[in-house]
Amino acid sequence: MLEALQLECTRGERRLFTGLSFALSRGQLLRVAGANGSGKTSLLRIMCGLLAPSAGELRWCGKSIRSEREEYSRNLLFVGHLNALKDDLTAVENLQVAAALGGKPADVGRMLAALDCFGVAHCAELPAKVLSQGQRRRVALARLALAPTAPLWILDEPFAALDVAAVVELERLLASHLASGGMVVLTTHQEVAVVAHAVLRVDLDQQTAALLAA
Amino acid sequence: MIRALGWVLRRDLLLAFRRRGDVVNALVFFVIVVSLFPLGVGPEASQLRNMAPGVLWVAALLACMLSLARLFAPDHQDGTLEQMLLAGEPLVVLVLGKVISHWLMSGLPLVLMAPLLGLQFDLPADSLAVLCVSLLIGTPVLSLIGSVGAALTLGVRGSGVLVSLLVLPLYVPVLIFGAGSVVATANGTGAEAHLLLLGGFLALSLVLAPWATAAALRIAME
Numbered sequence: 001m002l003e004a005l006q007l008e009c010t011r012g013e014r015r016l017f018t019g020l021s022f023a024l025s026r027g028q029l030l031r032v033a034g035a036n037g038s039g040k041t042s043l044l045r046i047m048c049g050l051l052a053p054s055a056g057e058l059r060w061c062g063k064s065i066r067s068e069r070e071e072y073s074r075n076l077l078f079v080g081h082l083n084a085l086k087d088d089l090t091a092v093e094n095l096q097v098a099a100a101l102g103g104k105p106a107d108v109g110r111m112l113a114a115l116d117c118f119g120v121a122h123c124a125e126l127p128a129k130v131l132s133q134g135q136r137r138r139v140a141l142a143r144l145a146l147a148p149t150a151p152l153w154i155l156d157e158p159f160a161a162l163d164v165a166a167v168v169e170l171e172r173l174l175a176s177h178l179a180s181g182g183m184v185v186l187t188t189h190q191e192v193a194v195v196a197h198a199v200l201r202v203d204l205d206q207q208t209a210a211l212l213a214a
Numbered sequence: 215m216i217r218a219l220g221w222v223l224r225r226d227l228l229l230a231f232r233r234r235g236d237v238v239n240a241l242v243f244f245v246i247v248v249s250l251f252p253l254g255v256g257p258e259a260s261q262l263r264n265m266a267p268g269v270l271w272v273a274a275l276l277a278c279m280l281s282l283a284r285l286f287a288p289d290h291q292d293g294t295l296e297q298m299l300l301a302g303e304p305l306v307v308l309v310l311g312k313v314i315s316h317w318l319m320s321g322l323p324l325v326l327m328a329p330l331l332g333l334q335f336d337l338p339a340d341s342l343a344v345l346c347v348s349l350l351i352g353t354p355v356l357s358l359i360g361s362v363g364a365a366l367t368l369g370v371r372g373s374g375v376l377v378s379l380l381v382l383p384l385y386v387p388v389l390i391f392g393a394g395s396v397v398a399t400a401n402g403t404g405a406e407a408h409l410l411l412l413g414g415f416l417a418l419s420l421v422l423a424p425w426a427t428a429a430a431l432r433i434a435m436e
Contacts, residue, residue, distance in 0.1 A: 048300055049300070050296065050299060050300070050435050050436070051435075051436050052436060070302055070303065070304060073300050073301060073302045074302030076300060078296075078297070078300050080293055080296060082292060082293025082296065083292070083293060084292065084293035084294045084296065084297045085292065085294075086225070086229060086292065086294060087292070088228075088229050088232040088233060089225070089228065089229065089232075093225075093228065096221075097221055097225045097294075098297060100217065100218060100221035101218055101221065101222075101297065101298060101301035101302075101303065101308070102301060102302055103218070103301075103302040103303065106221070127232075
């Protein structure tokens with residue numbers, strides 16, 4: 001479904017990685033590993049289409065993602081390291097806007113169910129600015145629990161700032177998404193069960209080492 | 215597409231309602247600038263009448279420019295802009311929604327306030343009417359052109375100054391024909407030509423500006 005062909009990323013003067021190729025098909029999880037500054041977030045942003053690779057191409061169902069931008073975006077759910085919450089909107093309103101922009105139904109019932117999934121249903125009517133860091137992360141991740149979901153999830157450090165209960169819930173969600181034929185790309189420094197079974201792994205440290213040697 | 219546009223509008227209006235201070239700021243600036251002129255220049259009616267169109271239009275233009283900084287920067291900071299770029303809807307539509315809400319919050323209050331302020335300058339009724347119409351056609355152009363500048367300077371240090379430099383030359387024709395329409399009414403030559411030109415600017419910027427803004431946003435996010 002998702003194919004990367006000889007991706008290269010250059011930020012400023014620095015070449016982060018080059019000649020990176022992989023393919024992701026239904027039911028697979030790809031874990032991007034690497035030290036801080038090795039280009040994990042850049043790779044994820046390239047995979048979203050937010051950043052253009054300096055060389056190479058990404059293909060979704062055989063077509064370049066940059067030529068089929070809207071079509072690709074409809075199949076994609078991205079949770080970045082920013083929570084994408086408006087401080088002055090309530091948790092429900094934030095979710096509603098996210099759902100509507102993703103072309104999904106935005107009725108309050110669905111939003112509450114998604115918030116409940118991450119145990120933040122009691123914060124539904126609170127403005128995001130009064131929520132704690134962990135609660136904000138949970139609200140941001142509640143987008144994953146919104147049905148119907150997109151087939152491809154791209155998650156940047158989804159486990160950061162979460163407590164044990166939320167980590168368990170997120171793992172359950174990831175597992176069921178994979179089981180139903182979804183695809184997940186994520187970066188994490190934590191060792192979690194579902195990630196340990198990752199079918200694919202891209203290690204940017206090796207890339208860095210190869211580039212330094214060259 | 216219409217649904218996404220509606221949601222962007224709804225979101226931005228709700229945010230503006232929750233942060234009323236920001237909206238009031240631009241309006242208060244407009245009122246203060248315009249009200250200070252009669253006090254500074256003196257109460258001679260004919261002189262005030264002559265300068266009224268220029269003063270009102272310049273103040274409206276500056277008030278509109280002040281609020282440009284809030285058009286995309288907050289969304290850029292909290293990551294919601296990123297999500298808009300990844301929405302399954304054309305970015306142009308979402309940009310248009312944001313520009314419309316910007317105009318509703320910064321342009322429309324000025325249009326409604328202008329006749330009241332025009333009275334301070336002893337403007338006759340027909341001039342007041344033309345002033346309102348010219349602002350009604352002209353302020354959306356200011357928002358549209360401003361959105362391109364705001365998108366181009368997103369995430370740049372000193373973007374406030376830069377946006378003025380970028381946008382002001384493009385604002386000048388709007389200012390000339392906007393203020394000119396009121397002067398023409400006062401002279402008795404009629405404002406139709408000026409207003410038609412303003413309408414032309416609006417049509418042109420409505421077609422071109424959202425595309426330019428969308429392209430600039432994509433570049434800014436890289």
